[in-house]
Amino acid sequence: MTPVRTLDVSGLPPYNISNRAPTWWGQVLLCAIEGSMFCILIAIYFYLRLGVDFWPPHGARELDPTLSSIALLPLLLSAIGSYWASEAAKKDSRSGMLGGLILNLVLAAVFLALRFANWGRLNYNWASDAHGSVVWTILFLHTFDMVADLLFTIALVIIVAAGSSGPKQRLGVHVDSVVWYFLIGIWLPLYGVLVWGPRLVGGS
Amino acid sequence: MSVLTEWRAPAPEAAEEQNALYRAWADGRGIFSWFSVTTHQAIGKRYIVTAFVFLLLGGIEALLMRFQLARPDNTFLGPARYNQIFTMHGTTMMFLFAVPVMEGMGVYLVPLMLGTRNVAFPRLNAFGYWMYLAGGLLLYGAAFTGTMPSAGWFSYTPLSGPQYSAGKGVDVWAQMITFTEVSAMCVAVELIVTIFKLRAPGMTLNRIPMFCWSMLIQSFMVIFAMPAVMLASTVLLLNDRTIGTHFVNPAEGGDPLLYQHIFWFFGHPEVYIIFIPALGMVSAILEVHSRRGIFGYPAVVLSMVANGFIAFGLWVHHMFATGLPQIAEAYFTAASMMIGITSGVQIFCWIATLWTGRLRLTAAMYFIFGFIFIFVLGGMTGIMLASIPFDLQAHDTFFVVAHFHYVLIGGALFPLFGAFHHWFPKFTGRMINEKLGKATFWVLFVGFNLTFFPMHLLGLKGMTRRVYTYPAELGWGPANLLATIGAVTIAVGGILFIANVLRSLNAGARADSDPWEAGTLEWAADSPPERFNFAHLPVISNRYPLWAPREQQGIVVGMRNDRREVLVTSSMDAEPHHRLVLPRSSIWPFLTALGFAIGLVGSVFAFSWYFVSAALGMIGLIGWFWPHRPVEIRP
Numbered sequence: 129m130t131p132v133r134t135l136d137v138s139g140l141p142p143y144n145i146s147n148r149a150p151t152w153w154g155q156v157l158l159c160a161i162e163g164s165m166f167c168i169l170i171a172i173y174f175y176l177r178l179g180v181d182f183w184p185p186h187g188a189r190e191l192d193p194t195l196s197s198i199a200l201l202p203l204l205l206s207a208i209g210s211y212w213a214s215e216a217a218k219k220d221s222r223s224g225m226l227g228g229l230i231l232n233l234v235l236a237a238v239f240l241a242l243r244f245a246n247w248g249r250l251n252y253n254w255a256s257d258a259h260g261s262v263v264w265t266i267l268f269l270h271t272f273d274m275v276a277d278l279l280f281t282i283a284l285v286i287i288v289a290a291g292s293s294g295p296k297q298r299l300g301v302h303v304d305s306v307v308w309y310f311l312i313g314i315w316l317p318l319y320g321v322l323v324w325g326p327r328l329v330g331g332s
Numbered sequence: 333m334s335v336l337t338e339w340r341a342p343a344p345e346a347a348e349e350q351n352a353l354y355r356a357w358a359d360g361r362g363i364f365s366w367f368s369v370t371t372h373q374a375i376g377k378r379y380i381v382t383a384f385v386f387l388l389l390g391g392i393e394a395l396l397m398r399f400q401l402a403r404p405d406n407t408f409l410g411p412a413r414y415n416q417i418f419t420m421h422g423t424t425m426m427f428l429f430a431v432p433v434m435e436g437m438g439v440y441l442v443p444l445m446l447g448t449r450n451v452a453f454p455r456l457n458a459f460g461y462w463m464y465l466a467g468g469l470l471l472y473g474a475a476f477t478g479t480m481p482s483a484g485w486f487s488y489t490p491l492s493g494p495q496y497s498a499g500k501g502v503d504v505w506a507q508m509i510t511f512t513e514v515s516a517m518c519v520a521v522e523l524i525v526t527i528f529k530l531r532a533p534g535m536t537l538n539r540i541p542m543f544c545w546s547m548l549i550q551s552f553m554v555i556f557a558m559p560a561v562m563l564a565s566t567v568l569l570l571n572d573r574t575i576g577t578h579f580v581n582p583a584e585g586g587d588p589l590l591y592q593h594i595f596w597f598f599g600h601p602e603v604y605i606i607f608i609p610a611l612g613m614v615s616a617i618l619e620v621h622s623r624r625g626i627f628g629y630p631a632v633v634l635s636m637v638a639n640g641f642i643a644f645g646l647w648v649h650h651m652f653a654t655g656l657p658q659i660a661e662a663y664f665t666a667a668s669m670m671i672g673i674t675s676g677v678q679i680f681c682w683i684a685t686l687w688t689g690r691l692r693l694t695a696a697m698y699f700i701f702g703f704i705f706i707f708v709l710g711g712m713t714g715i716m717l718a719s720i721p722f723d724l725q726a727h728d729t730f731f732v733v734a735h736f737h738y739v740l741i742g743g744a745l746f747p748l749f750g751a752f753h754h755w756f757p758k759f760t761g762r763m764i765n766e767k768l769g770k771a772t773f774w775v776l777f778v779g780f781n782l783t784f785f786p787m788h789l790l791g792l793k794g795m796t797r798r799v800y801t802y803p804a805e806l807g808w809g810p811a812n813l814l815a816t817i818g819a820v821t822i823a824v825g826g827i828l829f830i831a832n833v834l835r836s837l838n839a840g841a842r843a844d845s846d847p848w849e850a851g852t853l854e855w856a857a858d859s860p861p862e863r864f865n866f867a868h869l870p871v872i873s874n875r876y877p878l879w880a881p882r883e884q885q886g887i888v889v890g891m892r893n894d895r896r897e898v899l900v901t902s903s904m905d906a907e908p909h910h911r912l913v914l915p916r917s918s919i920w921p922f923l924t925a926l927g928f929a930i931g932l933v934g935s936v937f938a939f940s941w942y943f944v945s946a947a948l949g950m951i952g953l954i955g956w957f958w959p960h961r962p963v964e965i966r967p
């Protein structure tokens with residue numbers, strides 16, 4: 129056989145748990161998809177605002193600013209749980225992953241409890257008028273994403289607790305943190321729009 | 333590049349090693365395995381074949397319309413049926429043919445061109461295909477049981493709203509969008525990651541093949557554009573219809589124009605999502621058959637990138653007749669004309685490539701020449717329509733129909749046919765008959781111009797779109813008859829094409845790995861490629877590795893052959909970083925798609941089915957990700 133130039137890669141690791149793993153890239157792109165959707169929803173919110181005189185309509189009870197702002201605290205803190213779990217995943221520390229994921233779950237549950245209490249205040253629903261439609265849609269979709277991610281986090285906790293945390297599962301823990309950061313990050317502008325938007329551009 | 337490549341004679345590959353590679357990439361036999369396939373060649377082929385079936389259906393619908401319009405006061409199709417047929421035609425061609433076929437070409441060709449063995453997420457790829465198929469089956473399943481949408485391929489409100497479109501046709505349409513867009517987004521994500529992370533060592537950014545660049549740009553466009561149409565179709569339209577939201581209901585503070593904005597924020601980029609892969613195909617084919625690299629590689633790549641950006645600033649030019657503020661209209665006119673500049677750059681680069689190359693006039697090249705001719709004409713009418721005073725006159729007339737068929741058929745279908753003739757040997761291992769291919773081209777070219785050129789004139793004479801008939805006194809009869817004759821000619825071209833494919837599949841000359849003496853890596857793999865594409869992954873140091881001298885070519889050694897391993901490289905310089913073990917075939921993508929599909933079809937009837945969709949989908953995903961023992965990955 130004639131000689132050819134060769135590049136020996138047998139020394140390279142057979143997996144990688146970091147932001148250079150393809151799965152991490154894939155997860156970031158899925159977040160970009162979801163993010164563009166929320167950006168368009170914000171555009172829809174303000175477009176609909178332009179079409180009416182009063183926003184929200186008279187008598188509509190909006191999300192409570194105090195409760196909404198207090199709820200940010202457990203939400204932001206829950207990122208620490210995600211970060212802890214993802215760092216533990218890189219170091220293959222089972223206890224760290226479990227601790228981080230459970231902290232994430234507990235704080236997220238507190239946030240969601242506050243959200244549902246706040247949501248219950250609204251005296252209109254999606255079918256009341258266009259304002260109700262867009263507010264409910266934003267709340268619904270963001271909550272839906274959060275609940276879906278938390279269910280996957282619970283699945284990860286079960287997998288890790290059962291001792292099946294191989295490299296693929298640990299990479300799963302790592303990219304799960306990306307989703308959670310995204311859901312926190314996208315909530316901040318959505319919170320700004322839903323809670324403070326009516327006060328800034330509501331009209332008298 | 334810091335990649336160390338040493339000269340050595342590789343030990344004669346033990347037969348056992350080769351067999352291990354075959355075993356690792358083999359799919360089982362039987363129907364269960366058929367649903368579990370995750371190799372990109374198989375999924376890519378399924379996309380392409382399915383899309384061509386929908387092309388055939390969309391083509392038949394076009395013929396039905398042309399028969400109806402062939403003479404004045406015709407009664408072949410009634411008004412209601414005609415509305416259904418043009419809706420099905422547009423929907424099929426845009427959502428079930430044009431985008432998926434480009435995705436399929438990308439899925440098939442990109443890993444080969446990059447010198448890797450599969451896409452980065454093989455199971456996501458399979459899932460995407462099943463979602464696409466489910467969407468197509470939903471639309472046509474409903475159609476054949478008597479439920480057809482009839483509010484146009486964009487289903488404008490209020491026509492598509494609950495008051496004016498009773499029945500389930502529009503709801504089916506809206507949910508079909510969800511399926512096809514999910515599929516397109518899966519392909520977009522996996523292709524972006526494949527292109528950034530799985531390139532052959534040494535394939536720096538400025539060595540990426542043109543077609544891969546085009547798929548990269550297209551995929552980013554999908555990621556930012558497709559969420560808009562899912563919002564438009566499911567949130568604005570379907571929820572207004574099924575659970576009484578008021579997004580597009582002016583009586584409750586909604587606005588029908590909002591739907592148009594969101595739809596066209598997707599809809600305009602959509603045209604480029606179809607068209608940019610075609611540009612990549614044109615560049616790739618021109619290179620091979622001009623026997624030189626593309627003239628102005630950076631200019632062509634940058635103008636494709638610019639096209640991708642500008643495409644997001646054009647959507648309002650579909651809405652000039654809706655009474656928007658003049659300042660907005662002026663902006664969108666300028667943007668619409670601007671895209672003529674970047675497209676012009678590419679056309680001049682192609683001309684320079686042709687001018688300085690040594691041409692080989694294959695059937696594929698005929699289609700490329702046809703593309704340049706037709707597309708330039710379509711571009712000209714596009715510039716005309718970008719001008720608002722003209723657009724207000726021509727809006728919703730056959731002039732617009734002529735324009736977008738010139739850009740879409742000329743801009744996407746001709747390059748696609750060229751690509752099909754060009755890569756046929758790679759897909760099938762046999763050459764496609766060149767004479768028949770050229771005959772197909774001429775029949776299609778003549779038929780196309782015969783069909784659509786008269787439509788410019790009909791539009792200028794005032795014939796509006798979507799009318800099911802017209803009185804004889806208007807004098808539109810002869811031009812319409814000509815267009816119908818053209819449509820029949822196109823059908824003959826289609827039959828010639830199918831005949832050529834079938835004949836060449838069975839009796840075409842055997843193709844070796846590189847019948848065109850091309851430069852890019854897909855031609856280094858066997859024709860058709862093995863499931864693992866390359867027994868040894870290539871190492872490259874040149875934009876056209878197969879044209880490079882032997883001392884600049886190399887191979888990767890040290891990969892494990894007994895599992896599905898690929899090499900992950902850095903995103904910019906393609907330096908090897910780690911090995912990645914891809915999953916084996918799996919039934920879960922199919923089951924997950926099935927779960928989502930059951931729920932989404934149900935959601936046509938009631939919102940609560942979304943929860944069924946979510947629950948079934950989640951069960952599918954957890955099954956998909958459930959760890960296989962042993963969980964450790966040994967080096």
